[in-house]
Amino acid sequence: MRLGGLIGGPVEVCAVDRTLRQASQQMFAGDIGSMGVLAAGKLIGIITERDLMSAVAQGADVEVATVGEWMTASVDAFSPLVEVEEAAVWLLETGYRHLPVVEDDRVLAILSIRDVLAALVEPSEGE
Numbered sequence: 001m002r003l004g005g006l007i008g009g010p011v012e013v014c015a016v017d018r019t020l021r022q023a024s025q026q027m028f029a030g031d032i033g034s035m036g037v038l039a040a041g042k043l044i045g046i047i048t049e050r051d052l053m054s055a056v057a058q059g060a061d062v063e064v065a066t067v068g069e070w071m072t073a074s075v076d077a078f079s080p081l082v083e084v085e086e087a088a089v090w091l092l093e094t095g096y097r098h099l100p101v102v103e104d105d106r107v108l109a110i111l112s113i114r115d116v117l118a119a120l121v122e123p124s125e126g127e
Contacts, residue, residue: 012036013035091116
């Protein structure tokens with residue numbers, strides 16, 4: 001199975017200049033653990049629950065501090081053609097919990113480790 005088979009529904013993204021409060025509200029409303037961060041329409045980073053927790057723990061003013069200041073920059077992005085097993089190995093080796101799926105500079109999904117594990121444990125029929 002390939003990562004493209006795990007994509008479902010629209011992906012949540014935000015602008016680099018959003019405040020941490022705005023980002024956390026968007027993530028809470030969407031019940032998601034991460035979002036792609038875009039500048040000029042291109043993925044430049046990812047903001048995760050852990051990034052937000054780190055910012056709060058270090059005393060950031062969530063009304064002023066921006067996503068760009070606290071995001072994980074220079075993220076590795078994956079093609080939808082990458083095998084799920086390869087993505088699982090990458091997650092294990094890097095310790096990351098989310099991976100962006102990008103094609104032609106367009107963010108298709110931000111998959112979680114849970115998405116990848118579910119695909120490995122319960123592959124869809126016909127696979």
